[in-house]
Amino acid sequence: MSDRIFGVVGILLSALFIWRATVIQESFMSDAVGPKTFPIIIGTILGLASLYFIARPDAEPVWPRFTGLIEIFMAIVVLIAYAIALPELGFAITTAIATAYLSWRLGSPAWQALLAGLLTSGGLYLVFRVILGLSLARGPFGF
Amino acid sequence: MEVLQSLADGFAVALTFENLGLALIGCFLGTIIGALPGLGPSNGVAILIPLAFTLGLGPTPAMILLTSVYYGAMYGGRISSILLNIPGDEPALMTTLDGHPMARKGRAGEALTLSGIASFVGAFFATWGLVFLAPLLVKVALLFGPAEYFALFTLAFATLGGIASRNQAKAVFAAALGLGIAMIGVDGQTGVPRFTFGEVHLYDGIDFLVAIVGLFALSEVFVFIEQAATRNRGERHQDDHPKIGRILPSWSVIRSCTPSMLRSTVLGFLAGVLPGAGASLGSFISYSIEKRLVDKEGTFGTGDPRGVAAPEAGNNAAAGGALVPMLALGVPGSGTTAVLLAVLLSLNITPGPLLFQNNPDVVWGLIAALFIANFVLLALNIPMVGMFVRILMVPTRFLMPVVAMVSFVGIYGISGSSFDLLVMIVFGVLGWVLRKLDVPLVPIILGILLGAAMEKNLRRAITISNGDWTTLIHSGLSITLWVIAIVGFVLPIIVGPALRGRMAMRRDEESSAVD
CATH class of the missing domain: 1.10.287 (Helix Hairpins)
Incomplete structure (x- = not known):
């Protein structure tokens, strides 16, 4: 089908x-x-x-159940929001939030996800902005 | 030897402090990417292209970085095959058959080192093959006119699905979709906008980097989210990791594996050069032939070192072989070489015979870098294998978000616009849906990459012949290409089911023999 x-x-x-x-x-x-x-x-x-x-249709693929589709849909929404908010709010804040959300939905406990968000955001900022000198999106606070 | 002279010049280009550093970083990152289940050479390189691009690296350094990642990922794929029985990427599948049983017997360290050596042998000799074969192919390619190029592009699409392709109609659909996406934007020859729906952002067309990162990297994130939702909460599968054991295999083991490595290298290289075969088939053929030739006592599948050496030499040799058509003809034969083609195109370098004439420094610098990468990888992989094993333990719930964010950073770095990020998300979702439907993603990428060149050659050929379409089949060369294309397209429909059955059967057979 x-x-x-x-x-x-x-x-x-x-x-x-x-x-x-x-x-x-x-x-x-x-x-x-x-x-x-x-x-x-x-x-x-x-x-x-x-x-x-x-x-000549192939065999039916395994679609995720309703909850799985909701998960994917929510992830898409979060990523779209991230793409739109990035130039407005800057790299550091938006990346921390988006990473924390994804990590949480991939099965981390809330506090670990939050920590993963902060560390990922900080780590990427350090590598790409401070060491490599790429221009990341700047927010109202300059990062 | 003109070739050796060029190669020496290449080493002069590659042996700078910066380039050696990039090769080291690339090999290191590549090994990690290859080792992680779910990330393979093509998505690894895909994530890193925008970064190499935004860092403002020149053509040669950028290629050195990314091909090091490519070779590194081919090496790294074996680590999780051996330790976890999960192939890090598709070509590493055959390595699980004897690698994991060896690990279970407490010989994981030996298996890792041996496969590292086999990878080195395969990749090293395949790079020599590239050195001698690519210039020969360039001589043939110089005879190509627009009609022959059009036939060659068609051949690339027809054979891309590979001998073991499941559904050729889906490969056709994917290719047409990619070509269609390539048509978006202003027509290069007449200057009229096509399929832009008046949207100014689309006048430049869809940036293939955005499409590649979306299709390969971001769709992977969705796959993981879906798996996390399907898996029961609380059920956290904690594999008991086998002990590494001694690292260096004894000389007698290495000596007994040497003939297998050498034979597999030749087979793998040929599988890599031929259109439509690629690394997965290279390792499969190598393993099967070795099993038939040397497995007198029936030890294959129970942790025979030769069964580890053969597929690893085979798939790494195929990785080198796949670079031959990509560099000499500008037509990639596999997913990762398609991604490497994207790198070259985004650096304004068109691979093909003219590349060897106009930018010999790029070609030979790149080939020299491959040799260097090989030695770096051998040096990295044997003493430091324990460290890569530890990285493998980082759970995907922390890793996949990083992959997603690095993709965003790279694409945002190129254009600085939210529009491209949104397009990337669209491609990510599209990639997820198409994977579900078993539609291959590589033809889409190749279509986006080659669409403009394919149309240009078609129009040029027809214009030269004053509108006569039969010009496409006028020369013997183009007829040959068309015949290969048709055979390459029809063959999988006939032999594909049998071959796929045997690949699946062999895997089931061997793994059930172990448990």
């Missing part, structure tokens, strides 16, 4: 891709092939492979 759904998504993707390829603005100067042909070939191949998934 997963493969069939995947196949349908693939076909939609290929249709979208081919449609977007046909509406590419042609420039006045063009070669014999033009900017549309290769993308259309690729889109077609994508669609054919997807048709195969619908016709």
